[in-house]
Amino acid sequence: MTFDYDLVVIGAGSGGVRAARMAATYGAKVAIVEEFRVGGTCVIRGCVPKKLYVYASRFKDQFDIAESFGWQVDASFDWPTLVAAKEKEISRLEHAYASNLEKPGVEIIRDRAEVTGPNGVRLVRGGRDLTARRLLIATGARPFIPEIPGAEFGISSNEAFDLPALPRSILIEGGGYIAVEFATIFAGLGVDTSIVYRGDCVLRGFDEDMRRGLEAGLTERGIRLIYQTTIASLAKPGDDVLATFSDGVTAPFGAVMFATGRRPNVDGLGLETAGVKMGPDGTIVVDQYSQTSVSSIYAVGDVTGRAQLTPVAIREGWYFAETVFNDNPLAVDHSLIPTAVFSEPEIGTIGLTETEAATHGDIDVYVARFRPMQNSLSDRTERMVLKLITEQDGGKVLGVHILGPGAAEMIQLVAIAVGMGADKADFDRTIALHPSAAEELVTFKAPSYIYRNGHKV
Template sequence: MTDSYDLVVIGAGSGGVRAARMAATYGAKVAIVEEYRVGGTCVIRGCVPKKLYVYASRFSELFDVASSFGWQVDASFDWPTLVANKEKEITRLEHAYTSNLEKPGVEVIKDRAVVTGPNTVHLHGQGRDLTAKYILIATGGTPFIPKIPGADLAITSNEAFDLPALPHSILIEGGGYIAVEFATIFAGLGVHTTIIYRGDCLLRGFDEDLRRGLEAGLTERGIKLIYQTTIKSLHKDGDDIAATFSDGVTAPYGAVMFATGRAPNSHGLGLEELGVKLTPTQAIAVDAYSQSSVPSIYAVGDVTGRSALTPVAIREGWYFAETVFNNKPMAVDHSLIPTAVFSEPELGVIGLNELEAATHGDIDVYLARFRPMINTLSTRTERMVLKLITEKDGGKVLGCHILGPGAGEMIQLVAIPMGMGASKADFDRAMALHPSAAEELVTFKAPSYTYRNGEKVGG
């Protein structure tokens, strides 16, 4: 049996769903193939459940400061309740995603797909072939697992949301988004948490002041940091897992988690056999319009290795549909993307960091550090950090970096004027909203320090 379509999408995550839905609204006959659950990593085992768990972990910190506002709190936490309520929410979202596909006429097929030709997709479970004028690969990414003895004893972000019980302690290897966010979650829920990382500070590539501020915040929350070290092997130690480190030390933990990055999910799709070009990281190489080296095959989202963020995948899927099915070529601009790390403290970032900006010419740096207002009645000493980087003399804003409560929400709004090419003078024209942390971004009077001819001046 062979069915013919204008478009077959492989992968029903955020990028694939948007592309399929938009293409169908333009009159295309579309099928989308998904072997697991509709919604992809973000909805099912990524951004959405992670943010829900971050919310859960923050209550313990709110309880800590509640007494300074006159509240006496006696609270307890139940892990199975959180897991069950999370499952209800992602099931609701899965149904909503499926409904949004079916309304414009997209056929949702639950199966594993392999590309067998430039215009042919084979369904493993059903044993039939689909033909399509275009094929879109939107299979996302998958957790990278180090090849070490005992690696199968560890969990990844895929399994962390549905553990049968919270461990008494956890060792998390990694230094990126996933590592610090899950460290925040587990520590906030009462688990003794350790991060082990091969580098000398977390969040490589972020602005240095935010990296060090995060480091201090995690330490204040009782999270242990082990730098310039890796896990060499794991083995069972009674009910625990013993980790042997690269420095020869062995220690037991209730659980071990790998947060060592994600790899493009391109393996086993039949792409190389068709001559689809892959990058050295096994991402699908595509042009500005998401077209691969085989003209009928396109790819969007994490599998392309461009920017592994859900809103980027959605935009790429949308623009693919505009380009191919609406005769309106559109290319995604990946140069100015806001991002947030939902750790405690939280980070929100857009644009160049200080060291990057200093290589682009003369710049001014505006920096503020202060205690968040919610902590001023307590003994907590943690500081927020807000940094604005501009071209010299009130010129174009090149970067904005925020550490502290609400950083993610703030950076989304900052992205709007920065996307319009706003200058420091444009920010200055905005009236401050008081009392708020964000008002610091429009009340900076003079640079904290500058860079002239590549050299730091002042500060």
């Protein structure tokens, strides 16, 4: 049987773009279908604009401590300037992504695609049918909006980047990394910011010292934390959005943002037509090589629910192309992924949390807490935290967790050592770089405390 293409990719985000480009490099005839903008969530309305806005918000902290270093600062902020600069940058990146696809011969089709069978795709707007030897679903995920009365008066992270003006105040529902990152952004830009979360502390699943350290940092920046509560309904009787909480309290806010998780973009894709097996949460079920229950259909990235991180999607797209189009079967290891939270203070983490590690056997825990040097001339009291978790008696490093300036950059490099199976002696052999915060990781002399037989000693 002949096909129009060797591969049709649905979704031009990070995973889909990498897969399409690599497959074309290996000689495949490839088309990629995208209904919005090339680059996907990360480039257009995720990681990249978020990090740019985080940078913008951090100037406030820098201005606050500048006087202690002899600077006199008189600064003001202009929201439209930031939005315009962001748009210019993501447009540049979108062009670069498209160019990188076109160079090896990938055809970019700007339309919505629906799967019509194991080898078929229909272009909704163009009314055209395509056939391909293999299909790759890389449609990512979208923000989840709770089904509550007045939900339409709230926004998600998608809309937050392009608000016509900064609100006087904002309420953010959620306790994950998107919630705390946007709280950092809005508070840093001068918006009266509150977080409402159903749990008892932000960042569920992270190491407890990181959670509590971030909690203190958010509070120090004036962010209100409302725990064990949710938004029951929203209304808009005037300019403000009126939020009614699950405890019956009501309060007005300039804007309300939902950061309540993300759901896979599978609605209307037609996957059921092809017989693709789906998980109970709407994710596409795949094997270690990203193959679905239908042998000709694959899926990578957030839509599979394995790890909703851009570098993971890129690696999955790359390994898909290697496996299918270069006869080089490769499976992504999802067990050890470095993660950063671009909040303020920042968090970088890899490996097991203290709680998780303690269930695996006897462990040693090393903790350092100190004021970052950049704050030493000011009256800021915020503490930086670095934690190293090892098997007992200085064995294999099981986890590293960092809270404070530069945490993300540090954890990326630490991840190399942890991924190679380094033990405490390997860290100890490394000569410290002074003065730096990271030197604490290689100068621990004795555990701060230990766990033996499941008990903290």
